[in-house]
Amino acid sequence: MSHEYDTTTEPVAEIRGLRVEIDGHAIVDGVSLQALPGKVTALVGASGSGKTTTGLALLGEYPPGARVTGDVRLAADGQVGYIPQHPAAVLNPARRITALLTDIARAQIRHLPRGRRRAAARERVLHALAEAQLQDAEALLRRYPHQLSGGQQQRVVLAQALLLGARVIVADEPTTGQDALTKSRIVDQLAAVAARGIAVVLLSHDLDVVRALADDVLVMRAGRVVESGPAQRLWLAPRHEWTRELLDQQPSFTESDTTADYAPAEPVLRIRDLTARHHDGARGRTVVLRTPELDLHPGECLAVVGRSGSGKTTLARCLAGLHRDHDGRILLDDITLPRSLRDRSRAQLAAVQYVFQDARAAFDEHRPVLHQVARTAIRLRGADHHSAETEALATLTRLGLPPDLVHRRPGQLSGGELQRAALARALLARPRVLICDEITSGLDTVTRRGILDTLTALLRDRDDLSLILITHDLDTAVLAHRIAVLDAGELVEQGPARRVLTEPSHPFTVSLMETTARLGAGTGR
Structure with a gap:
């Protein structure tokens, strides 16, 4: 866990007694940390605990209208790179990836003769x-950013930070939305960054990643550091009750008892000979997904797993009518669904609902969350304004969002809070099929367990609801009755969840299970 670097070295960045207030409420209160060369310092805690606000302070960024006290100090050459939780927000949607990265690379090689800059920039980008x-x-x-999966967008932003040559890298949930194999590679990459003498400040809910990487850990709750110390001590002997709760809520896919035998009725959703394509610049249309046959039954939970870029989200978008460039048939109750949501009836739109991975991008930043959630019942079910808002408030409360919170605009909610609001909005359509695209990937262990418990209760209480979980996380896939595995756009395995989790038959699935187990044991590096 520890990197071979002189711990007596002066910190590259330091925070002392940071307090950040908004409207008199402290969202960060008295936080101190040191970012040392070659060391990984991790901040862990629930969504909304103040991790991101603390990390952004190293860049001199604070929420609008915030009152800030305390000190943030950087070394003279302490340039800070940032890897955000929602990468799409920092990638210009109108520019190809080559332009985004080349601009940064060129800025680093201005000293070279003009004739050598183009080749040198290209080499740096590819590296x-x-x-x-x-x-x-x-x-x-x-490609453009929207043509990449969430995981690919995340790694492009990581490449940007590496190109900057930063002395400190603030990694805000860098493994969000990543499969175990890619997660393991990011662990290796951040370890290699630290080995080069760069300080890494890791903000993460993913305790497996923190266990594999961190030298020191700060546990945050409600803006305060409730426990801190060397990582090994904290894992073995946590002192604070909240730390123990975070550790206790961490599931293991090998311990699931939710994958009991399931007796399906006739499928509610059928996929037949589905082939999806992306337009890939000069190369034209490229096949990115082939799914010959896949069914979803009433009351069933189907988990679709695979590495980032394997086609999971493309499959989900085809089902929801958000990706039109595909052949084959998608049938709801044996009736073929139009490829585009624009051609679907109001009943068909309500029947298949999609909860996006990036919840923040799915909300209008100018309107209160409650109004946007209620709008679903008005638009798709014809409910009146009063009854829609009453139902929305009840659903949001059941998902753990109090009334005072949901009257705020999306920018005033954490990522985890917005994810629960997005789930509530989809539920107000009273869907037959609910597609959840990596909705637990940005959540801490306690909040994730709450969301999974909610989904389990929904399946138990509503016989007419079926669930598709798009996930990289086998600890989330344990909720499923069946699992479908995608690799490089191909459906390589499907079957009962218990069998796939314990006796995988395809080499890729075997590799996925082994890497997940290795990360869970804290041996990711």
């Missing part, structure tokens, strides 16, 4: 993409 574990770089460089 950064390789270090960020992005495969098929030539094809990826021609």
Whole structure:
């Protein structure tokens, strides 16, 4: 866990007694930390605990209208790179990846003769993409951000930070939305960053990643540090009750008892000979997904797992009518669904609902959350304003969002809080099929367990609801009755969850299970 670096070295960055107030309420209160060369300092805690606000303080960024006290100090050459939780927010949607990365690379090589800059910039970009574990770089460089999966977007932002040559990297949930294999590579990459003498400040809910990487850990709750110390001591002998709760709520896919035998009725949703494509610049249309046959039954939970970029989200978007460039048939109750949601009836739109991975991007930042959630019942079910708002408030409360919170605008909610609001909005359509795309990937262990318990209760209480979980996380897939595994756009395995989790038959699935187990044991590096 420890990197071979002189711990007596002066910190590259330091925070002392940071307090950040908004409207008289402290969202960070008295936080101190040191970012040492070659060391990984991790901040863990529930969504909304103040991790991101603390991390952004190292960049001099604070919420609008915030009152800030305390000190933030950087070394003279202490340039800070930032890897955000929602990468799409920092990637220009109108520019190809090659342009985004080349601009940064060129800024680093201005000292070179003009004739050598183009080749040198290209070499730096390809090297950064390789270090960020992005495969098929030539094809990826021609794409726009929206043509990448969430995991690919995350790694492009990591490549940007590496190109900057920062002395400190603040990694805000860098493994959000990543499969175990990619997560393991990011652990290796951040470990390699630290080994080069760069300080890493890791903000994460993923305790497996923290266990594999961190030298020191700060546990946050409600803006305060409730426990801190060397990582090994904290894992073995946590002193604070909240730390123990975070550790106790961490599930294991090997211990699931939710994958009991399931007796399906006739499928509510059928996929037949589905082939989806992306338009890939000069190369034209590229096949990114092939799914010959896949069914979803009433009351069933189907988990679709695979590495980032394997086609999971493309499959989900085809089902929801958000990706039109595909062949084959998608049938709801044996009736073929139109490819585009624009051609679907109001009943069909309500029947298949999608909860996005990036909940923040799915909300209008100018309108209160409650109004946006209630709008679903008005638009898709014809409910009147009063009854829709009453139902929305009840659903949001059941998902753990109090009334005073849901009257705020989305920018005043944490990522985890917005994810629960997005789930509530989809539920107000009273769907037959609920597609959840990595909805637990940005949540701490306690909040994730609450969301999974809610989904389990929904399946138990509503016989007409079926659930598709798009996930990289086998600890989330344990909720499922069946699992479908995608690799490089191909459906390589499907079957009862218990069998797939314990006796996988395809080499990729075997590798996925082994890597997950290795990360869970804290041996990711």
